[in-house]
Amino acid sequence: MSQDFFAAHQATLNNALDAIAKRGFWTPYPEAPSGRIYGETAAADGEAAFKARLDKPFALNQPATKAMVGAEVSPFGFALGITYPSPDIDGLMAAAKAALPAWRRAGPQGRAGVCLEILHRLNRRSFEIAQAVQHTTGQAFIMAFQAGGPHAQDRGLEAVAYGYRAMTEVPPHAHWEKPQGKADPLRMDKDYHIVGQGVALMIGCSTFPTWNGYPGLFASLVTGNAVVVKPHPGAILPLAITVEIAREVLAEAGLPEDLVLLAADTAEAPLAKDLALRPEIKIIDFTGSSAFGTWLEQNARQARTYAEKAGVNFIVIDSVDDIKAVTRNLAFSLSLYSGQMCTTPQNIFVPRGGIKAGDAHLSFDEVAGAIAGAVAKFNADPERAVEVLGAVQSQATCDRLDQARSLGKVLLESRTLTHPAFPQARVRTPLMLTADAKDASAFTQELFGPISFVIAADSGEAALELATATAKQHGALTASVYSTDPAFLAKAEDLCIDAGVALSENLTGGVFVNQSAAFSDYHGSGANPAANASLCDSAFVAERFRVVQVRRHSA
Amino acid sequence: MSQDFFAAHQATLNNALDAIAKRGFWTPYPEAPSGRIYGETAAADGEAAFKARLDKPFALNQPATKAMVGAEVSPFGFALGITYPSPDIDGLMAAAKAALPAWRRAGPQGRAGVCLEILHRLNRRSFEIAQAVQHTTGQAFIMAFQAGGPHAQDRGLEAVAYGYRAMTEVPPHAHWEKPQGKADPLRMDKDYHIVGQGVALMIGCSTFPTWNGYPGLFASLVTGNAVVVKPHPGAILPLAITVEIAREVLAEAGLPEDLVLLAADTAEAPLAKDLALRPEIKIIDFTGSSAFGTWLEQNARQARTYAEKAGVNFIVIDSVDDIKAVTRNLAFSLSLYSGQMCTTPQNIFVPRGGIKAGDAHLSFDEVAGAIAGAVAKFNADPERAVEVLGAVQSQATCDRLDQARSLGKVLLESRTLTHPAFPQARVRTPLMLTADAKDASAFTQELFGPISFVIAADSGEAALELATATAKQHGALTASVYSTDPAFLAKAEDLCIDAGVALSENLTGGVFVNQSAAFSDYHGSGANPAANASLCDSAFVAERFRVVQVRRHSA
Structure with a gap:
C-alpha cells in the first residue's frame, strides 16, 4: 500500500530530486489561495472545518493519553477552546519504539510514498491549515495560507527529497569480487540496510509551526524514524491536523499509526525537557529561543539536535x-x-x-x-x-x-x-x-x-x-x-x-530579504549561532539514519 | 596548479565516485608489495629511507614549534630515536586559521586535486610507510604494507570521493525564475559557496595510525578545513611522513602548507585535550579508548567528534x-x-x-x-x-x-x-x-x-x-x-x-571477519557505542562543510 503511494507520487519525487540538484524555482504546491486551483468551495470548506474544531477536544486516536490540554488564544482575539492529548511519556515512547521495525521494513520507497501522500493531503487541506495557522500565529490569512500551507509543504517535500537521495545513494546490495591472481577471485555478496536512529522529537514554534516544523518531521520520517511532535502550546492546531493526517495515511498504508504522535502541553506544565532527555529520543528538531536551543544541545546528549535559534539580521x-x-x-x-x-x-x-x-x-x-x-x-x-x-x-x-x-x-x-x-x-x-x-x-x-x-x-x-x-x-x-x-x-x-x-x-523588486524559497534558498547555514543546521541540505538528513551491512560468500 | 593535480587524477576520482555508488571491489592502489608494481628498488629504497629517519630530528618546516619530542620504540625491539615538532598551540592555531581562505577559494576541484596528489605520493612511498607502520604498531611487514599503505590510501580516497560528491551535489550557481501570472517573472541569480567548518583535529591511534587516520584527515581536508594531526606518541612516524608529503604537495600547488600541521606530543605531556578544547577546532576525528572518546564528546562541545571507541565483537x-x-x-x-x-x-x-x-x-x-x-x-x-x-x-x-x-x-x-x-x-x-x-x-x-x-x-x-x-x-x-x-x-x-x-x-574462505575493505565494507555503523560514525559514508562528510548563499536580482 505504501508502494502504491510511492507509485502515485513518483513523478513529484523525481521533480523534487531534480529541483534539489539545480536549486532553481520549483513547487508542486500552488501558493495562490484560489478556488480555481483548490476547488471553488475549498475556502469555505476550510473555514468550516476550522470552526468545527473549536471548543471541543481534538479527537486523535492515539495511545498513552494522560490528559487533554490546550489553551490556545488567537492573536486576532478569541480563545480556540480546543484540547489535545497530552501523553504519559513512558507509554508514548513505548508506542513509538514498537512502530519502528515495520517502518524500517517499508524501505526508502515505502517511507517516501507515505510522506508524499501526507504532503499531498496536507496540500488539499491548505485552507483549513491556513485558518489554523492564522489563529495561532497571528499571520494574516494570505501569509498563513502560503507560508503555513504550500511553502511549508515545499519545505517538507524538500526534506523528503534530500532524505530519499541520501538513502538511495547507499546501494541496497553489492557484489564484491577481488582478483586473486591465477586463483579464483574472492566473491562476497553484501546487503546494506538503512536503519533510522530511533524516535525523533520535533519541537514546534509559535510563529511558523508548519514551515519550521515540516523539514525535521519529514526528514526524520522518511529516513526511518518515528516522530513525536511537541507543538508550542500557543500553536498546537496546525500540527495536530498534520499529525492526524499522517496517522490516517500510515493506517491506510498498513503501517503503525504510532510512527507519528502528538505530545501537547501547556506553558504551565511544559513537556519538552522531559521528552528531550528520554533515551529513546535520538534526534531533536527545534526552532525557538537560543536559551532553550542551547539547553537542548547541552543536556539532551543522547540525541542530535538540529536547532534554529535567535539571530541579529x-x-x-x-x-x-x-x-x-x-x-x-x-x-x-x-x-x-x-x-x-x-x-x-x-x-x-x-x-x-x-x-x-x-x-x-x-x-x-x-x-x-x-x-x-x-x-x-x-x-x-x-x-x-x-x-x-x-x-x-x-x-x-x-x-x-x-x-x-x-x-x-x-x-x-x-x-x-x-x-x-x-x-x-x-x-x-x-x-x-x-x-x-x-x-x-x-x-x-x-x-x-x-x-x-x-x-x-x-x-x-x-x-x-x-x-x-x-x-x-x-x-x-x-x-x-x-x-x-x-x-x-x-x-x-x-x-x-x-x-x-x-x-x-540590492533587493529592490518583488523579492524580500525575509523570504526563503524551498528548493532554492538555504534557510540558515549552520555556520553561525543562529542555527546549527540548514533547511535543507544533505547534512540535515545524513545522520538521521545509519547503514548496517550483512555479507556472506557468494553462492 | 591544484587544478593540474585535479586533471591528473580525475579518472581516479571518477572511478572512486563510481565505486562508492556501487560498493563492489575496487582499488587504484595495488596491495601486493611487489617490485614489478612499485619498482624493483622500491623495497630497498623504502627501508633505506626509513633507516635514514632514525636517531635524528624529523625536519618538518612548520611554524610554532616549541620543542622537539619523540620516544617511539619499535615493538620489534629498538628505539627509533626520532624527534618531531611539538607546537605552541596558539601559534599552531593561528597558522591553520590563516591558511583557510586560500583553501576555500581553491574550490572542490582544487582541493580534491591536492588530496589525490597526496594520496598518489603516499602510494609511491608505501614501502617507507610500511617500515614506519611496522616499527611503531608492531604489525608484521606485509600487513604493515597493506593496511598501512594501499588499504589506508583506499580509505583516504574513499573519504575524498564522499566529500567531493557531497560538495558537488550543491550546485555552485542557480537561476531562480518564479512565474507571476501575466507579469514578468521574478528572476534571481544565486551563488552557493562551500565553506569548511574551520580547523580539524585528527587524533591518531597506536595500532592503525594511517588506516584509521586517513579517513578523517582527507574528509576534513577536501571539504575545506585545515587539519592538525596529533599522532599517538607511540606511532608518530607514519603520520609525520604523511604530513610532510601533504605540505610538499600544498606548497607545489601554491597553497598554504599550514593547512596540514603535525602536533607531536609525549605520553608524559599529552596535548590532545588542550588541542581539542580550542575554539578554532570544529571537527575532531578520534580512534582509541572509550574513556577518551567519551571525554571528547562531553567536553569538546565546540567541535563535532567522530569517534571510534572500544567494542566487544x-x-x-x-x-x-x-x-x-x-x-x-x-x-x-x-x-x-x-x-x-x-x-x-x-x-x-x-x-x-x-x-x-x-x-x-x-x-x-x-x-x-x-x-x-x-x-x-x-x-x-x-x-x-x-x-x-x-x-x-x-x-x-x-x-x-x-x-x-x-x-x-x-x-x-x-x-x-x-x-x-x-x-x-x-x-x-x-x-x-x-x-x-x-x-x-x-x-x-x-x-x-x-x-x-x-x-x-x-x-x-x-x-x-x-x-x-x-x-x-x-x-x-x-x-x-x-x-x-x-x-x-x-x-x-x-x-x-x-x-x-x-x-x-558463514565465513570459511579467504575473507575474514576482521577485514574491512574500503569502497565496499562500512567500517562501524555509528549505531552502537563502538563508534559514532562510519568509515565512510555521507554522514561522515556532510557536516564538515557548510553552504552560504549570495543572491541578487538577475541583470
Missing part, C-alpha cells in the same frame, strides 16, 4: 541607484508579519556621512527618514496594513516593543491598529529607532518583533565589519547589502561567507 | 557444514596482528549442548577444542607465525593478557615466541579461555589484544540475544555467525541490524 546601505526602490522593498520587509520572522532585518547600517543615491547625496538623517517614511506610508491605511502586519503572536512581543523605545532615539513610533474584522486583534505597526554604531549593546541582541534600528556607522566598510562580527557572535540568518560598487559587494560577500550568513544584494 | 556458532573450514578461518582471524584489530572477535558463543556439524554432532568441548587446536596449529611454527602475529604494540596489552587468564578456564595458553629477525620483539600467541554465558561480567568488556573466550550459551538463539544485547550496551564493530539454518541467519540479521553491528555469515 542586518542591512548595510552603502550606496544606491534609486532610494525609493530600496525603501519600498524595506518597508515591506519590516512590516511583513510585524517583524516576527526569523529572517526579518533588525539592524540597518548607514554611513554617518550619508550615501550616494543615484546622482545625489543623502545624509544619514535623510536615509533614515526615507525608510521610516516608507514604513509609515506602507502602514497608513489600517485595512490594507493588517493584511501584511497580521497580529502579534504573543503579548511578550508587545511588551518587548514597549520597552525597546528606550534603546535608541525614536525614528518611527509604533501604532496600535484596529483590525476591521477582528477588533480584539493585537496589531502593532513597526517601531524604528536610530542609534550609533558605538552603542552596540543596544542592538547586538535579538529584539524579536517589529523593532528595528537605523544605525550610524563610520563607513560602509565599518558597518559590514561590525554587522558580520555581530553575526559571528550572536548569529544571523539573513544579511542584505545595498551598494553600486562591485568592490564593496565583493567585500560584503567575503565577510558574509566568513560569518555564515545568507546575503541578498 | 562476537561470533555465534549455531551449526556448520564443515568444522575444519570454520576453525581454519577463525584461527587466522584470532591470530592476525595478535588480536590488536578493532574488528577482531573476542567472544565466541557455542551452544552448551553442542552443534550440528555436517552429519555429525559436536559437543561444546569438541567445538572449543577444534578452534583452540586450529589456533595452536596455525602458530606452531614461530617463523611462520610471526608473519601473521606481528608484535604486541604496547606492554600494557601484554600485562592485560597476563591478567586475563583469571577471567575463565584456560583453553589455550598464550606463548611467548622469539622472532627470528628481531629477538627483542614482543611476540605473544593468542590466549583462549572458556566461560559460561552466565559469567557475562568476565567477557562483556573489551579485552584488547590476543584474548578470546569460547562461551557456553543455552542455545544459538540465546547466544545471539546475549551477544547483540552486549553490542548495544558496550559496542561492537563486527559480528560473525555460523549457521546452516536460514531462519537462524534471518534472526541473526534482524538482531544485528537492530544492534548496529556489521554481520558476516
